[in-house]
Structure formats: structure tokens, C-alpha cells
Amino acid sequence: MSEIKVGLEATGQYHLNLLRSLLDNSLPSFVINPLHTNLFTKGQSLRKTITDKVDAASIAIMLLSDRTLKPYLESSYHNEELKSLTRYRFDKVQERARLKTSVSRLVSILFPEPKKLVPTLHIASVYALLSEFPGASFIAAAHLTRLKKLLHNASNKDRYGRDMAVSIRDAVSLSIDSVLLAKSLELRHTIHLIETLTMEINEIEAAVKCNHGYDGFPHHHDLWAQKRMGAMILAEIGEFSRFDNPDQILTYAVLSPTIYQSSQLALPMRI
Numbered sequence: 001m002s003e004i005k006v007g008l009e010a011t012g013q014y015h016l017n018l019l020r021s022l023l024d025n026s027l028p029s030f031v032i033n034p035l036h037t038n039l040f041t042k043g044q045s046l047r048k049t050i051t052d053k054v055d056a057a058s059i060a061i062m063l064l065s066d067r068t069l070k071p072y073l074e075s076s077y078h079n080e081e082l083k084s085l086t087r088y089r090f091d092k093v094q095e096r097a098r099l100k101t102s103v104s105r106l107v108s109i110l111f112p113e114p115k116k117l118v119p120t121l122h123i124a125s126v127y128a129l130l131s132e133f134p135g136a137s138f139i140a141a142a143h144l145t146r147l148k149k150l151l152h153n154a155s156n157k158d159r160y161g162r163d164m165a166v167s168i169r170d171a172v173s174l175s176i177d178s179v180l181l182a183k184s185l186e187l188r189h190t191i192h193l194i195e196t197l198t199m200e201i202n203e204i205e206a207a208v209k210c211n212h213g214y215d216g217f218p219h220h221h222d223l224w225a226q227k228r229m230g231a232m233i234l235a236e237i238g239e240f241s242r243f244d245n246p247d248q249i250l251t252y253a254v255l256s257p258t259i260y261q262s263s264q265l266a267l268p269m270r271i
Contacts (some may be wrong), residue, residue, distance in 0.1 A: 007059040086232045089204040096197040106187040110135040128154035129253035135186035138174040
């Protein structure tokens with residue numbers, strides 16, 4: 001059993017179940033980057049032949065000849081959970097960023113003046129205001145007391161109150177806006193989606209903390225931002241012990257400079 005080696009390509013989610021079975025049966029397993037297999041296969045022949053049989057043969061030869069290959073560790077398998085979480089969070093953040101751009105566009109049409117009254121549109125008090133009154137005409141018809149209460153209840157840090165409510169009402173009288181019910185509905189729905197995504201992102205970040213032992217970590221934004229970036233790096237790199245030196249890590253991350261040399265000319269290029 002100790003002489004058996006199993007090699008397989010990293011194929012997204014498709015290799016994970018097989019890999020789990022191999023690890024459970026204590027079989028030394030080697031997960032190989034498909035790019036590595038492809039380059040190795042090209043080095044064996046000038047013919048452009050790409051089949052599953054050829055790739056399998058290349059993997060077998062690599063297992064026999066390439067001493068730099070290292071077996072996949074049990075801890076690396078569990079690291080896939082962290083990688084899934086950090087990538088999932090990244091996708092959610094990107095989606096939320098696109099929606100925030102849509103909010104800015106819609107506000108510019110429906111009620112552009114708030115941009116001059118608050119540091120950013122993307123805070124709880126402004127979202128609460130725009131969700132209930134998605135346009136200058138809606139705010140104009142609202143009672144000042146209602147505006148004051150809404151802003152006060154929704155703002156945690158800034159604690160906007162009567163002064164901000166008055167400023168908004170004054171801006172309404174000078175607003176050059178468009179009354180478009182379809183855009184107002186879109187604004188409400190977009191804000192709702194952003195708030196839902198924010199809750200989902202918070203839930204994912206809580207799972208990242210638990211997965212990587214961040215329970216009880218101080219909720220200071222800057223500190224958590226550093227931990228969050230660290231979690232993303234660890235998720236993508238995996239076990240640092242499988243690299244012999246920093247250059248191998250740079251190569252794995254496709255950050256290693258490559259030298260293209262012809263005659264007396266040498267150009268370092270980063271790929």
C-alpha cells in the first residue's frame with residue numbers, strides 16, 4: 001500500500017469527492033495543476049494530442065519522475081472550505097458593488113441633492129430615507145416630523161435629526177429631478193438587494209472567522225480587514241510547508257518575473 005501513489009488533476013469541484021475517498025483510505029495522493037500536466041505533455045511530443053489517456057499517462061510519468069511533487073495533505077483538503085468561503089464572499093462583494101453603482105445612478109435621476117448633504121449615499125440613514133421616499137416628489141409630500149424620526153432611528157453614528165431633515169426638505173424645493181415611478185421602484189428594490197447582500201456577507205465573514213479560528217476577534221474594521229485578507233491568502237495558497245522557498249510561492253501565484261532573453265537583450269516580464 002505504501003508504494004501506491006495516486007495522481008489527479010485539480011478540476012474545480014469534480015475531483016474533491018474522489019480526493020476525499022483517497023485520503024480516507026490513506027492513499028498518498030498528488031493533486032496536480034492541469035497547466036503543469038499540459039506543459040509536461042507538450043514536452044513529451046511535438047504532436048498536439050490532448051486526450052484523457054494521454055493526460056493519464058503524463059500524470060503517471062510525473063509521479064515516477066518528478067520528485068518536486070508533494071502529497072496532498074489532509075489539512076489542505078479542509079482548507080478547501082476556507083477557499084470556498086472567501087471566494088463566495090468575494091463574489092457577493094462584487095455583486096453589491098455593482099448594485100451600489102446602480103443606486104448612485106438612480107439617485108442622480110430621482111433626487112441628486114442628497115449627494116451634497118451626506119458624505120456617502122451608502123449609509124443606513126440614506127438607504128432608509130430613499131427606501132421610503134425614493135424621489136424628491138415623495139420627500140416633498142412627507143411630514144417633517146416623519147423625516148426627522150426616520151433619519152434619527154436609522155443613523156447610528158451620525159445621529160441625523162431635525163437639522164438634516166430640514167436640509168433635505170430645503171433641497172427638495174430646489175431639486176431638478178424626474179418623477180419616474182419605474183426608477184423609484186427600481187431604487188427601492190436595489191437598496192433592498194444591497195441590504196440582503198450585506199447580511200449575507202456578514203454571515204459569510206462569521207463563517208470565515210469560525211473556520212479559521214477568528215472567534216472572539218475584535219470587531220475593529222481595520223484589524224478585521226487584515227485578518228480577512230490573511231484568510232483569503234491562506235485559502236488560495238494553502239499549506240506553506242509544501243513550498244521550499246518564497247520563489248515557489250510567487251510562481252504558484254503567477255507573480256514570478258520571467259526573463260525573455262534574445263542575444264544581448266534581456267527583458268524581465270511579469271506574468
